[in-house]
Amino acid sequence: MVFFTCNICGESAKKPAVEKHYQTRCRGKDINVSCMDCLKDFYGQEYVAHTKCISEAQKYASQSQGFATKEPRNKNAQKQESWMDIIRAILDNSEYKLSSDVRSAFVKLQSVDNVPRKKAKFENFVGNCMRMPHRQASQVWDILEKELNKMKDAKQAELARIKAEKVAALQKQQKEDAEEEEAPPKKKSKLEPTEDAATEESANGVSSDFDWPAQLTKIVTKQPDGIFLEKLRKKLLKKYAKHLSVEDLSEKQAKKFQKRFDKQLKLADSLQVDGDLVKVAS
Template sequence: MVFFTCNACGESVKKIQVEKHVSVCRNCECLSCIDCGKDFWGDDYKNHVKCISEDQKYGGKGYEGKTHKGDIKQQAWIQKISELIKRPNVSPKVRELLEQISAFDNVPRKKAKFQNWMKNSLKVHNESILDQVWNIFSEASNSEPVNKEQDQRPLHPVANPHAEISTKVPASKVKDAVEQQGEVKKNKRERKEERQKKRKREKKELKLENHQENSRNQKPKKRKKGQEADLEAGGEEVPEANGSAGKRSKKKKQRKDSASEEEARVGAGKRKRRHSEVETDSKKKKMKLPEHPEGGEPEDDEAPAKGKFNWKGTIKAILKQAPDNEITIKKLRKKVLAQYYTVTDEHHRSEEELLVIFNKKISKNPTFKLLKDKVKLVK
């Protein structure tokens, strides 16, 4: 956006607001641009569409600003608008609109955006006028490329030098030249994609070649192994050429035999350890049978010899040994089960079944009396 200063009052004004300012400030005859400092008399300010940037202003003498593609297109678009104003067949309403449009430097170049811009900035909502303005623009833009093509065409037909050269040059070189021209025309993305495809193809080809070589190398080895097996089965000796392969097979067999022997030794050691552990457990669990009372004969209720376990007799014997014929259920259970394990040896039941039997024997027998956590022998 271009800004001007009034030389009469010194007020800074946008390009769009100049007409309003002229109607207010009567002495306004000359306007000067804030950026470049040029003076514009009368209506000359309308042609000053774009000014220098801050980089160009403060960059020094040798500074050259970069030209943006969008700015070049915008300038061409605004020039087209100024050319359309001069046409005789344009209606006065449309001409006024075109004059207002030429004051802007950000005019859209597409129909939908252009019409929205007209509605917002110029407050034109009549669709017929909007269509008329756009049709004039589209006609002007379509007529330009036709004129350019006519200017570019040569007046006299010139002989094509490439045709004469192609007759002399061989076909292979011509193809290469055509491919090079096609590569030049392609975009950077297309070139990149082609390179990636070529690399992928090369990788695939290398993989296939390596795979084929490996398969060729593996086949003769398999055949040699098969021949050796056949010779061994027939009882024939392996030839000297294949002596190394025979030695390897023998070594493998020896290793397998030694490994099996070691496994057998380890298994035997483990069994011995388990047997010793079981014996130690049984020794720990063993308890001495209750001793006979002094000066008397052994009773019938005491624990019997190994074989069938006498629950009632063992419980009675343990209670008699206890002070006041009374003992806690926990201690009694421990002693009875220990005695059970010593009698039955290996053929004993699970702990759950033993606990159930123990509880039944205590609760149902009238000779045993339960007092909370203790058991007492009733005489």
């Protein structure tokens, strides 16, 4: 809860009590208050938008010694702030065509930090604390609920759009990989060693494909606590180069290796990637 000091008489008051203070103690005077935490001055209705201030830890932390406080995460405070954003959005939206009484009710709600987010508690709160008639409280709640549902729909639509973009990008990548694998090999210069020529010959001279899943699983299985992704890549690169009977891969071969490595790692059901660590799937 934000507290203010009246700059006219020096009396302190909670945010919801500021308006009442200027209707009684400092009646007839223009509102002129300062926040007790950040000491910022507010004139007129400016104080209404001041819903959150610095904490005690921030206020008294020694910044000169390089000490910075880490604020604890407060999920309830985040939800309450989102709720207040809805109230502010309604006041700024001309779509609702608010009557003077309803608009006045929303303006008062802006100055309260603990507006309930459930209908029954909301109506009870505004009835007891703000002396709002039950009929008007129901009207205000209906508008709040409408705006809340509209924001939820917008959020779901945005999540659906992002998901659709990811699926489309994955399908495009899979199509490109399939086309690349099905495309006939291009003719290369006799002087340039081709990957297919150096490829995948076993010690007895019989051509065979590099067994990606088996090699990946074999390396990871030897590490009970998992293996870092970069280390796994380097180990497999050595095996791949040995399989091609070359000491160092060409630039094209290296690119192809990296592409196949990423793809095969994603397809490996027996493995699990956790950040930079690769483990055997549990």
